[in-house]
């Protein structure tokens with residue numbers, strides 16, 4: 001079945017439809033990852049985004065549902081050059097095509113993804129639709145204006161008792177399962193929704209953790225959360241990853257900005273001190289380094305290619321966070337020391 005990718009700049013790409021048969025829209029972003037397709041598409045940070053796989057061969061190994069980073073596919077749509085298991089069943093008994101149908105996510109195959117990526121690198125982030133008809137919409141919605149965190153955050157408090165004495169207040173702004181798993185190696189987790197009644201918490205906790213999540217970190221729906229972080233950062237450790245990093249920067253008085261086309265992939269070189277770490281990335285926003293002046297926060301890691309701020313920490317307080325993904329999934333384990341830093345910050349032995 002023919003399907004069309006329609007871009008805000010007036011261009012149309014024709015391909016073969018697979019997955020769900022409805023239409024979808026979102027910001028078109030690309031990942032350069034060559035593996036980890038299931039982990040990637042189930043990462044809640046991708047809500048509101050249509051994902052291009054720049055690497056041509058995708059889904060050329062079976063789906064293993066144990067690798068899902070959340071309970072469902074979170075990308076708004078998928079663009080591939082050659083998605084292999086479209087028509088075949090994997091070890092789980094489900095083919096990629098069928099899996100995307102069940103998750104109601106439309107996809108389009110046979111697209112020259114590399115030229116599409118070049119276009120986005122030239123023009124910057126672009127909005128688009130995947131449709132069954134070559135008919136342009138009246139308007140291209142900016143999905144980054146939506147309250148995406150409310151769509152992916154858990155709805156109710158959940159206690160994750162990992163047997164550890166230390167307690168972390170884990171604010172779910174759209175977390176990946178692997179982050180919960182990693183932190184549970186250090187502490188038990190009070191997992192709360194992004195809009196929890198923060199100023200009336202009755203249970204004890206030793207630190208706050210903010211994970212990854214979708215959309216604009218400056219969204220107004222996140223202001224009560226930022227106010228809470230602002231207050232708590234002077235009295236207890238606050239740590240974060242990706243959206244968490246951006247929320248910490250904003251709470252401490254810094255600024256974030258939208259990047260031209262973001263970083264998404266698993267081989268981004270980041271310089272921290274005098275060492276380079278190969279890291280996993282998925283972000284379209286970044287902390288503005290200059291805006292940290294006078295906030296007490298300092299830049300301690302930057303992307304080698306474009307200088308993007310990739311790690312920040314407070315000069316005196318135990319407040320630190322990374323823009324990259326130390327939990328990997330998918331990606332290299334170069335930066336898992338981040339979880340050891342959290343352990344020692346909480347007074348635990350490595």
Ligand SMILES: NC(=O)CC[C@H](N)C(=O)O
Pocket residue numbers: 045211212213214215216217241242243244282283284285286
């Ligand atoms: N992975 C994330 O947490 C992404 C953070 C934010 N939504 C961004 O695009 O920059």
